[in-house]
Amino acid sequence: MDDYKPLEIAKGIYWVGVVDWNLRDFHGYETPKGGSYNSYLVIDEKIALIDTVKAPFAGEMIKRISQIIDPSKIDYIISNHVEMDHSSSISRVLELAPNAKVFASSKGQTGLSEYYKEEGFDNWDLNVVKTGDELSLGERTLMFIEATMLHWPDSMQTYVKEDKLLFSNDAFGQHIATSKRFDDEVDDVMEDAGIYYANILLPFGGQVLKYIEKLKGLEVHPEMIAPAHGIIWRDNVSKVMTQYLKWAHGETVPKVLVIYDTMWGSTEKMAMEIVEGARSAGVEVRLRHLRKNDWSMTMKELMDAPVVAIGSPTMNNGMFFTNAGFLTYLTGLHPKGKKYFLFGSYGWGGGAVKGMEKMMESAKFELAMESMQIKFRPYEEDKKACREIGYKLAEIAKDNANS
Numbered sequence: 130m131d132d133y134k135p136l137e138i139a140k141g142i143y144w145v146g147v148v149d150w151n152l153r154d155f156h157g158y159e160t161p162k163g164g165s166y167n168s169y170l171v172i173d174e175k176i177a178l179i180d181t182v183k184a185p186f187a188g189e190m191i192k193r194i195s196q197i198i199d200p201s202k203i204d205y206i207i208s209n210h211v212e213m214d215h216s217s218s219i220s221r222v223l224e225l226a227p228n229a230k231v232f233a234s235s236k237g238q239t240g241l242s243e244y245y246k247e248e249g250f251d252n253w254d255l256n257v258v259k260t261g262d263e264l265s266l267g268e269r270t271l272m273f274i275e276a277t278m279l280h281w282p283d284s285m286q287t288y289v290k291e292d293k294l295l296f297s298n299d300a301f302g303q304h305i306a307t308s309k310r311f312d313d314e315v316d317d318v319m320e321d322a323g324i325y326y327a328n329i330l331l332p333f334g335g336q337v338l339k340y341i342e343k344l345k346g347l348e349v350h351p352e353m354i355a356p357a358h359g360i361i362w363r364d365n366v367s368k369v370m371t372q373y374l375k376w377a378h379g380e381t382v383p384k385v386l387v388i389y390d391t392m393w394g395s396t397e398k399m400a401m402e403i404v405e406g407a408r409s410a411g412v413e414v415r416l417r418h419l420r421k422n423d424w425s426m427t428m429k430e431l432m433d434a435p436v437v438a439i440g441s442p443t444m445n446n447g448m449f450f451t452n453a454g455f456l457t458y459l460t461g462l463h464p465k466g467k468k469y470f471l472f473g474s475y476g477w478g479g480g481a482v483k484g485m486e487k488m489m490e491s492a493k494f495e496l497a498m499e500s501m502q503i504k505f506r507p508y509e510e511d512k513k514a515c516r517e518i519g520y521k522l523a524e525i526a527k528d529n530a531n532s
């Protein structure tokens with residue numbers, strides 16, 4: 130039995146990463162399917178390790194590397210991204226391969242120097258590279274590509290020219306834990322890639338478009354994309370790149386997304402009536418209760434919806450705490466081109482709708498129509514008004530869908 134077996138993904142190139150089966154929360158983003166941190170070992174006259182893994186998993190990565198070579202033989206460590214899920218085992222590798230050179234972008238150098246002072250950064254042989262720089266390993270050549278704001282300023286990718294293999298770091302990733310390693314071996318991978326995009330890359334559509342143009346300019350036409358999270362793309366490379374273009378362009382369909390929370394059911398009743406009205410106009414409708422659904426999936430649902438209705442009950446003269454949290458998350462991710470409708474209920478004093486309106490205004494989000502709030506509970510005339518609003522929102526969604 131081979132414990133901690135690496136996987137050869139191309140001749141002489143191995144996956145030596147780890148699967149985080151119990152990951153359910155990636156810095157606040159729900160990951161119900163778990164995750165992985167992918168690092169890769171390229172064996173040539175010189176040996177290169179592409180990225181490392183989250184520090185608690187360093188031992189497992191090193192065991193996998195040890196199945197192929199003595200880790201002391203690693204010549205180069207390519208640090209594509211400073212974030213700790215990829216860089217926090219570099220110092221462990223350097224303990225075993227103290228003469229290894231580390232390669233990072235200029236911003237990567239800055240980030241690594243700030244994060245790893247206590248891990249001896251000052252003694253690292255750190256080499257700064259930029260887009261188009263090449264590093265020969267012998268038979269193979271690594272080319273570096275700065276992927277600025279995909280999703281951090283330091284983000285970089287590494288391309289093996291001879292194999293047409295792109296180590297894309299965070300881009301094209303998905304948070305799934307699986308013993309499979311390739312896109313043709315798992316189901317729903319594009320859906321998982323979409324959830325990942327919605328929560329990690331959504332604010333950076335413009336940069337994604339520039340990056341894909343940059344690849345073309347560099348004559349980078351990958352036949353395999355090996356991200357730092359999830360499975361490796363070999364069967365759907367052009368499909369996922371096309372999908373990234375669609376997401377980056379903000380492609381939408383006739384769809385109304387209704388997001389809400391509720392205390393005693395009044396806001397929920399309003400939400401249900403809005404859904405009914407929108408459904409009757411023949412568009413796709415989705416309903417997401419904030420405490421019963423993953424926000425990461427809600428963001429995926431929001432990506433292709435031109436119209437979003439958000440409802441909140443009033444609590445302590447303001448919006449409900451989940452609405453406040455979700456709106457903070459939403460305005461941070463700042464999806465472009467949406468129209469919003471706000472609604473809610475209150476008992477003795479209002480405040481939820483007003484609070485949401487303030488957040489929308491400061492985020493420069495566009496409201497589709499005047500907000501609606503009801504006192505205590507919706508009666509038949511209120512429900513009818515909600516259905517009519519749902520219908521109007523559906524018409525707006527039809528008018529604004531761009532695909």
Ligand code: FEO
Nearest residue numbers: 210212214299357
């Ligand atoms: Fe997978 Fe930005 O770290």
